[in-house]
Structure formats: C-alpha cells, structure tokens
Amino acid sequence: MEYLDFEMPIKELLDQLDKCQIIGQESDVDVSATCKKIEKKLDKARKDIYKNLTPWQRVQLSRHPNRPYTLDYIKAICGDTFMELHGDRSVRDDKAMIGGLGKIGDQSFMFIGQQKGYNTKTRQLRNFGMANPEGYRKALRLMKMAEKFRIPVVTLLDTPGAYPGLEAEERGQGEAIARNIFEMTRLKTPIITIVIGEGASGGALGIGVGDKVYMMENTWYTVISPESCSSILWRSWEFKEQAAEALKLTGNDMKKLKLIDGIIQEPIGGAHSDREGAFKAVQEQIIVAFDELKDLNDIDLVSKRMAKYAEMGVYKE
Numbered sequence: 388m389e390y391l392d393f394e395m396p397i398k399e400l401l402d403q404l405d406k407c408q409i410i411g412q413e414s415d416v417d418v419s420a421t422c423k424k425i426e427k428k429l430d431k432a433r434k435d436i437y438k439n440l441t442p443w444q445r446v447q448l449s450r451h452p453n454r455p456y457t458l459d460y461i462k463a464i465c466g467d468t469f470m471e472l473h474g475d476r477s478v479r480d481d482k483a484m485i486g487g488l489g490k491i492g493d494q495s496f497m498f499i500g501q502q503k504g505y506n507t508k509t510r511q512l513r514n515f516g517m518a519n520p521e522g523y524r525k526a527l528r529l530m531k532m533a534e535k536f537r538i539p540v541v542t543l544l545d546t547p548g549a550y551p552g553l554e555a556e557e558r559g560q561g562e563a564i565a566r567n568i569f570e571m572t573r574l575k576t577p578i579i580t581i582v583i584g585e586g587a588s589g590g591a592l593g594i595g596v597g598d599k600v601y602m603m604e605n606t607w608y609t610v611i612s613p614e615s616c617s618s619i620l621w622r623s624w625e626f627k628e629q630a631a632e633a634l635k636l637t638g639n640d641m642k643k644l645k646l647i648d649g650i651i652q653e654p655i656g657g658a659h660s661d662r663e664g665a666f667k668a669v670q671e672q673i674i675v676a677f678d679e680l681k682d683l684n685d686i687d688l689v690s691k692r693m694a695k696y697a698e699m700g701v702y703k704e
Contacts, residue, residue, distance in 0.1 A: 457500035465489030484522030497533035500543030545584030571596035
C-alpha cells in the first residue's frame with residue numbers, strides 16, 4: 388500500500404501495530420492491551436484525517452495508484468456477465484475508452500468509461516485514460532446500440548482530460564465530444580453517470596450527460612485540473628491547493644451548486660482501502676437510480692433530462 392503525505396500518521400500507527408503483533412507472536416509477552424490502544428488510536432486518526440480533507444487532498448485521493456479503475460468496478464459488479472465491445476467502426480479501437488454489456492442481477496446495462504493503467508506498460512496502452520476522438524465515437528456507438536435495444540447506460544468517469552495531441556485535433560476531438568453531449572441529451576434510454584476518480588473538462592463531459600449524476604466522495608469534477616489552473620493564473624504549479632479550493636470541484640461543492648444528484652460515500656480511508664466496500668456502494672447506487680428511471684417513457688425521460696441541464700447555473704436577464 389502506498390501512502391499520501393497526509394496519510395503518514397496512519398502508516399506510522401500501522402507500523403507500530405505490526406511490530407506489537409510480531410512481538411506478541413515471537414515472545415511470551417502479552418501485548419493485547421497495547422495492540423488495542425494502538426488500534427483505538429488508529430481508528431481515531433483515520434476518522435480525524437478523512438473527515439477533514441481539503442479539496443486538494445481529495446484530488447490526491449482520486450489519483451491514488453491503488454484506487455480501483457473502471458474495469459475493476461465493472462468486473463466486480465457484473466462478474467462473468469460483462470462482454471466488452473470494441474471499435475468505433477471508423478478508425479480504431481481506443482483502449483482509453485472501454486465499454487460493453489453486463490448484468491446486475493437480471494437487468495442488463497451498457498457500461499462505458501475511461502480506463503487508466505496500473506503500470507508503465509498498461510498506462511501507455513490506455514493512454515493514461517485520455518481518450519481520442521475514436522474513443523468518444525465508440526462510446527456514442529455503444530450508447531446508440533443501448534438505445535436501440537432499450538438497455539440503460541452507465542458511464543463511469545475517470546480521466547485527466549481528453550487526449551490533447553495534434554493527431555486527436557486533426558481527427559475532430561472537439562466535434563466528437565460536442566456530438567456526444569448533443570446526442571446524450573436526447574438518448575431514449577436511462578443514463579446513470581458516476582465520477583469514480585478524476586472528472587476533468589470536456590474529456591469527462593463527453594460521456595457525462597446523465598439523468599442521474601453522482602460523484603464518489605473522494606473525486607473531483609471541474610473544467611480544469613488544479614495544476615493547470617494554477618499554471619494559467621500564477622504561472623506556477625505551486626498554487627494548486629489554492630486553485631483546488633477556488634474551483635469548487637468536490638462532491639459537496641457540486642451538490643451545493645446543484646450540478647450533481649448525489650454523493651456516494653466511500654469506506655473510511657478511500658475506495659482503495661476497501662475495494663469491496665466501494666464496489667458495493669456503486670452497485671447499490673446504480674440499482675437505486677435505475678429504479679427511479681425505469682418507469683419513465685421516452686418523452687418524459689428526455690424532457691426531464693433536458694430540463695435538468697437547462698436549469699443549471701445562475702443568470703440575469
């Protein structure tokens with residue numbers, strides 16, 4: 388397990404607990420009372436640290452190398468029922484954008500999301516979770532397929548942004564994202580969107596228009612990363628913490644601004660500390676959201692979705 392800077396007090400207590408248990412195993416000394424004291428300190432430290440996280444610390448947790456990614460959630464939720472589908476039928480199969488059919492119980496869903504890598508090799512394969520235009524076109528193809536067969540769509544957002552390379556722009560990156568946003572507003576099947584990690588800019592919005600939009604507790608969703616914002620405003624990354632505060636990028640901020648429908652609570656310590664707990668929380672939220680949407684007819688579903696986004700923001704005439 389890797390630890391972030393603000394998690395070091397927890398690591399120190401865990402190390403103390405391990406040493407205490409080893410002493411108990413290797414000698415006749417009764418260390419049970421000491422171990423219990425350390426465990427109490429550990430529980431308190433976890434609650435205190437994760438209860439008062441700053442926006443920047445939540446950004447750090449969203450990028451934790453041990454945090455589960457899109458395929459982890461899909462495989463945990465759907466098991467062997469997941470069948471990945473490939474290609475945009477035009478250019479190629481974008482490995483940064485994955486999608487396919489899977490079941491929760493007896494209900495089929497079309498799962499779509501950005502996928503990051505676990506090591507150097509897979510990060511290069513997945514392009515660090517940054518999709519090209521063909522990735523967004525693949526996502527749209529799968530959403531249209533889901534609409535045709537009346538299958539609800541679940542999108543899982545986790546990207547530092549759409550790929551900004553010259554070749555991506557040449558193949559129509561901006562148009563691909565805009566087309567997805569346009570088509571998703573009128574897709575005649577329920578769309579459930581969950582931010583499971585990073586939700587950066589148009590890269591996230593390209594699959595982020597949903598009837599129900601949720602953020603996991605330690606994620607962020609905004610127009611630009613704190614580092615890039617700091618670089619633009621202060622010509623330095625040193626002010627990324629101030630930028631994270633000003634961007635109002637956390638789930639609580641987004642809920643107050645009425646830009647999302649809810650926050651999915653993570654296990655204490657973050658999704659990476661208890662993967663099964665995180666998978667269960669996401670699965671339960673998908674089921675709850677689908678139950679709220681499944682009885683709406685096509686006209687009501689689309690009109691409610693459009694009205695939801697039309698009401699966002701504040702303006703004066």
